[in-house]
Amino acid sequence: xxxxxxxxxxxxxxxxxxxxxxxxxxxxxxxKITEYAGKLPNVIHSEDNLYTCxxxxxxxxxxxxxxxxLNRVVVASCTPRTHEPLFRECISEAGLNQYLFNFVNIRDQxxxxxxxxxxxxxxxxxxxxxxxxxxxxxxxxxxCIKVNINPTALVIxxxxxxxxxxxxxxxxxxxxxxxxxxxxxxxxLNSLYKLFPYSIKASxxxxxxxxxxxxxxxxxxxxxxxxxxxDGFVGNFKVEIEQNGNVQKIEIGTIIVAVGSxxxxxxxxxxxxxxxxxxxxxxxxxxxxEKVTKKNVVMIQCVGSRNEKRLYCSSVCCMTALKNxxxxxxxxxxxxxxxxxxxxxxxxxxxxxxxxxARKEGIIFxxxxxxxxxxxxxNQVVVFNEYINKEVLIPYDLLVLSTPLVAxxxxxxxxxxxxxxxxxxNFFLEAHVKLRPSDFATDGIxxxxxxxxxxxxxxxxxxxxxAAARASTILSHATIEVEGAxxxxxxxxxxxxxxxxxxxxxxxxxxxxxxxxxxxxxIEALCKGCGLCGATCTxxxxxxxxxxxxxxxxxxxxxxG
Amino acid sequence: xxKISKSVLVIxxxxxxxxxSLDLADMEIQVNMVExxxxxxxxxxxxxxxxxxxxxxxxxLAPKLSECYRHPNIKLYSYSEIQxxxxxxxxxxxxxxxKARYIKEDACINCGxxxxxxxxxxxxxxxxxxxxxxxxxxxxxxxxxxxxxxDRDNCLWFTKNACRICEKxxxxxxxxxxxxxxxxxxxxxxxxxxxxxxxxIEDIDKEILNNYGYNKFRNVxxxxxxxxxxxxxGPQGGHIKRFSDGKTPKKIAFLQCIGxxxxxxxxYCSSICCMYTTKEAMIAYEHDNELExxxxxxxxxxxxxxxxxFLRRGQTEYNISYIKSKxxxxxxxxxxxxxxxxxxxxxxxxxxxxxxxxxxxxCIIPPQGIEKLADILGIELNKYSxxxxxxxxxxxxxxxxxxxxxxxxxxxxxxRSVAEASGAAARAAEIIRRC
Numbered sequence: 003x004x005x006x007x008x009x010x011x012x013x014x015x016x017x018x019x020x021x022x023x024x025x026x027x028x029x030x031x032x033x034k035i036t037e038y039a040g041k042l043p044n045v046i047h048s049e050d051n052l053y054t055c056x057x058x059x060x061x062x063x064x065x066x067x068x069x070x071x072l073n074r075v076v077v078a079s080c081t082p083r084t085h086e087p088l089f090r091e092c093i094s095e096a097g098l099n100q101y102l103f104n105f106v107n108i109r110d111q112x113x114x115x116x117x118x119x120x121x122x123x124x125x126x127x128x129x130x131x132x133x134x135x136x137x138x139x140x141x142x143x144x145x146c147i148k149v150n151i152n153p154t155a156l157v158i159x160x161x162x163x164x165x166x167x168x169x170x171x172x173x174x175x176x177x178x179x180x181x182x183x184x185x186x187x188x189x190x191l192n193s194l195y196k197l198f199p200y201s202i203k204a205s206x207x208x209x210x211x212x213x214x215x216x217x218x219x220x221x222x223x224x225x226x227x228x229x230x231x232x233d234g235f236v237g238n239f240k241v242e243i244e245q246n247g248n249v250q251k252i253e254i255g256t257i258i259v260a261v262g263s264x265x266x267x268x269x270x271x272x273x274x275x276x277x278x279x280x281x282x283x284x285x286x287x288x289x290x291x292e293k294v295t296k297k298n299v300v301m302i303q304c305v306g307s308r309n310e311k312r313l314y315c316s317s318v319c320c321m322t323a324l325k326n327x328x329x330x331x332x333x334x335x336x337x338x339x340x341x342x343x344x345x346x347x348x349x350x351x352x353x354x355x356x357x358x359x360a361r362k363e364g365i366i367f368x369x370x371x372x373x374x375x376x377x378x379x380x381n382q383v384v385v386f387n388e389y390i391n392k393e394v395l396i397p398y399d400l401l402v403l404s405t406p407l408v409a410x411x412x413x414x415x416x417x418x419x420x421x422x423x424x425x426x427x428n429f430f431l432e433a434h435v436k437l438r439p440s441d442f443a444t445d446g447i448x449x450x451x452x453x454x455x456x457x458x459x460x461x462x463x464x465x466x467x468x469a470a471a472r473a474s475t476i477l478s479h480a481t482i483e484v485e486g487a488x489x490x491x492x493x494x495x496x497x498x499x500x501x502x503x504x505x506x507x508x509x510x511x512x513x514x515x516x517x518x519x520x521x522x523x524x525i526e527a528l529c530k531g532c533g534l535c536g537a538t539c540t541x542x543x544x545x546x547x548x549x550x551x552x553x554x555x556x557x558x559x560x561x562x563g
Numbered sequence: 564x565x566k567i568s569k570s571v572l573v574i575x576x577x578x579x580x581x582x583x584s585l586d587l588a589d590m591e592i593q594v595n596m597v598e599x600x601x602x603x604x605x606x607x608x609x610x611x612x613x614x615x616x617x618x619x620x621x622x623x624l625a626p627k628l629s630e631c632y633r634h635p636n637i638k639l640y641s642y643s644e645i646q647x648x649x650x651x652x653x654x655x656x657x658x659x660x661x662k663a664r665y666i667k668e669d670a671c672i673n674c675g676x677x678x679x680x681x682x683x684x685x686x687x688x689x690x691x692x693x694x695x696x697x698x699x700x701x702x703x704x705x706x707x708x709x710x711x712x713x714d715r716d717n718c719l720w721f722t723k724n725a726c727r728i729c730e731k732x733x734x735x736x737x738x739x740x741x742x743x744x745x746x747x748x749x750x751x752x753x754x755x756x757x758x759x760x761x762x763x764i765e766d767i768d769k770e771i772l773n774n775y776g777y778n779k780f781r782n783v784x785x786x787x788x789x790x791x792x793x794x795x796x797g798p799q800g801g802h803i804k805r806f807s808d809g810k811t812p813k814k815i816a817f818l819q820c821i822g823x824x825x826x827x828x829x830x831y832c833s834s835i836c837c838m839y840t841t842k843e844a845m846i847a848y849e850h851d852n853e854l855e856x857x858x859x860x861x862x863x864x865x866x867x868x869x870x871x872x873f874l875r876r877g878q879t880e881y882n883i884s885y886i887k888s889k890x891x892x893x894x895x896x897x898x899x900x901x902x903x904x905x906x907x908x909x910x911x912x913x914x915x916x917x918x919x920x921x922x923x924x925x926c927i928i929p930p931q932g933i934e935k936l937a938d939i940l941g942i943e944l945n946k947y948s949x950x951x952x953x954x955x956x957x958x959x960x961x962x963x964x965x966x967x968x969x970x971x972x973x974x975x976x977x978x979r980s981v982a983e984a985s986g987a988a989a990r991a992a993e994i995i996r997r998c
Binding site for chain 2: 028056057058084088095170173174175197207316345346347349350353354355358369371388389425429434437438439454455456459460463464467468469470471474475479
């Protein structure tokens with residue numbers, strides 16, 4: 003049906019009120035809200051469902067669209083954050099343009115926040131439904147924006163996560179660039195001796211990877227290289243890479259961030275001196291070269307982590323300490339090794355066994371309390387042993403500090419280029435910690451490995467693959483559709499624009515620029531429809547589709563009128 | 564990409580299987596998804612909220628269930644099991660047993676009239692037997708596919724040759740008592756992903772947790788049962804009450820490592836309990852701000868993103884106390900209040916604590932029937948009967964072309980299951996693209 007015909011038709015709205023089990027229905031009388039909604043202007047049909055989002059609920063919507071010839075649908079339920087795409091798809095399956103749908107949030111905004119005030123929640127739900135119906139009457143059909151996809155991938159970072167991602171994508175048949183800032187691939191593994199829990203040599207492990215990479219025709223490795231600039235959007239990124247002073251431009255469809263993490267400088271912690279009091283990573287370097295011929299080794303866990311400054315657990319340090327302790331024990335069974343810990347982090351099957359093995363090999367574990375941290379003297383550590391309620395003195399000729407992995411200092415710079423967020427500790431922040439662990443909120447950019455959070459090698463590899471899978475879901479298509487509810491500078495408003503450029507500065511997605519004719523141009527594939535430009539435009543020239551002034555004012559009038 | 568003729572078989576319809584299927588389907592690869600239960604959703608559908616964001620579990624899962632069901636590249640076989648596998652990587656063929664539901668799938672609209680009329684009441688598996696369902700039933704309210712199933716072990720027609728009320732009441736003529744189990748043969752399977760999840764130790768042996776009062780005292784429940792009790796769509800409508808007297812508990816003890824990290828039961832760590840316990844205690848506090856929670860633990864294992872801050876919030880904002888301890892035994896007083904006898908490892912004292920309710924973080928075990936499935940597929944299990952994998956080639960099983968993800972190979976949380984699922988999809992896709 004053409005858009006004009008759609009506009010000429012009489013507005014027929016269907017309203018669906020969801021009980022959300024007892025989440026809404028337990029507090030608000032959904033039957034009464036449904037009755038109320040049925041009497042609102044332009045509403046032809048209203049009904050309540052136990053779960054509107056269930057397959058049963060969705061069939062109710064589709065059937066009602068058919069039966070009552072509805073051309074607008076309002077669902078009053080949970081939140082558009084999780085459920086808007088589902089309902090949009092549902093009405094489009096029933097033949098309506100997906101933007102002729104309006105979401106009213108009566109769970110988060112009514113039954114949840116006002117759970118102590120059922121009457122107030124009920125009144126507010128009625129108001130919100132009234133406003134939602136008023137806006138629905140003004141909704142207009144929109145088209146999604148089609149974007150061509152360049153089936154080429156870029157992986158930033160040549161550690162295990164990045165190498166895994168790049169290998170997988172190239173094996174899937176996609177041309178892939180792997181960019182590493184150091185002069186060789188391998189990342190953190192280059193400075194490790196052996197890998198837990200099977201004592202495989204790190205160097206052999208990397209060689210294996212590199213062999214596979216070299217044999218791969220689709221894979222283009224750029225070492226000693228740095229990302230200088232990123233432009234474009236999903237399917238169509240343009241990236242500048244500097245290698246030995248030369249800048250080359252590549253065009254790619256997706257980007258995977260796998261830049262890994264850094265080591266904490268433990269200066270000032272537990273008498274660190276880099277000689278007799280060293281970090282686990284310095285111990286690894288030592289072990290690569292020679293046997294450790296000490297009599298008494300003491301290791302301290304959570305050095306610089308799980309404290310006020312760095313609240314997080316770095317998750318790999320317990321296993322690293324156990325591994326290095328076992329290696330030293332194997333080299334020389336007479337060494338006394340004591341590990342001072344707060345909580346031993348060995349989740350799962352094999353890691354817990356590894357901990358068990360370490361205890362059986364005679365490694366001593368003493369728990370310390372964060373309120374009474376061990377004190378370091380010249381040749382001994384003083385620690386309060388909670389199990390026997392006494393202070394104990396442990397002699398050492400080597401003290402090893404388990405320091406956490408920290409975020410790279412240049413993460414911020416890269417994050418700004420990619421327009422992706424970082425979290426409080428400066429690690430990269432994924433789209434949803436639970437269900438979108440490998441995605442960024444920005445389309446076409448993905449994340450894996452310790453750049454996101456400290457992980458061990460096994461998880462880094464998995465996350466590399468995972469990011470590759472997510473990238474492949476885009477690269478496998480010639481074109482994809484992106485959100486159509488974007489900002490827009492319509493032809494008829496162009497004369498209003500004063501060229502003040504506030505919109506350019508305020509856009510968080512760099513979606514607005516001036517074209518060669520010095521006119522404001524909105525790159526719709528980059529626009530997320532956040533509305534900042536429209537709200538700040540001093541001349542009202544910018545229109546936010548799906549949130550037009552007319553639509554918003556209709557809601558306000560419904561509320562006030 | 565060229566048109567692809569080979570498909571992937573995904574076994575298991577929990578969050579891991581769902582994520583793997585959706586990723587593959589979005590790569591334009593055909594997926595056959597097999598789920599043993601009447602509906603997909605797995606354990607995540609049974610949870611109330613999820614840590615560390617405390618999102619409502621079914622709310623973030625339901626759109627994915629629906630997406631799986633309607634995705635043009637996914638063919639769903641629910642209430643089905645794998646029976647036979649032949650061939651090798653790149654070209655497997657498989658036989659699926661599609662069990663009779665005694666319902667015409669195209670006709671049933673899940674109106675629920677038959678359920679109201681069915682006279683047979685049986686324990687509801689989805690609600691951990693804390694509620695009754697009928698012999699004709701919807702596996703759970705938001706389940707996908709949204710159609711009824713007749714449980715032939717309990718239906719009066721199959722057990723006593725009587726009743727058939729459902730058939731008479733169904734306006735859509737959707738009941739079909741003549742339906743037979745079906746064997747579906749699928750060829751051209753390029754690769755396979757096994758994501759059949761986990762069970763809990765009490766599922767196979769109720770007696771084993773007797774020491775902790777489980778199955779002995781009414782005010783001792785397992786963590787997954789507590790999850791259902793907290794859930795708004797659960798058997799108590801989200802208002803937690805004791806089974807002995809219906810009172811709201813004001814003091815709850817959460818016991819960690821129940822069956823895990825144990826010489827006697829399972830030696831491994833179940834990985835997720837420290838976190839979900841904190842979440843359960845938080846949600847219980849949100850229901851009732853007078854609640855005191857005590858978590859009895861050995862090591863606090865919170866290595867994931869945002870987990871330490873989550874524990875901190877539990878302590879400072881939700882009245883949760885963490886006690887490093889070893890549990891000796893659980894007894895009860897005359898009012899059936901559980902009494903925990905424990906050694907406080909911070910003070911070296913033997914102590915007692917009387918509480919209103921005890922929640923046991925029981926051990927994760929491999930899913931029931933894994934030995935048979937492993938045998939059919941020809942893959943190795945480890946000594947605990949989880950699927951055998953190695954840390955350096957994660958998501959691969961011992962057999963080429965068969966991958967795995969989620970708790971079926973090691974206990975893990977949802978974010979890791981989801982990442983592994985995508986990882987397994989990536990590896991499965993490599994084989995398909997090569998074919």
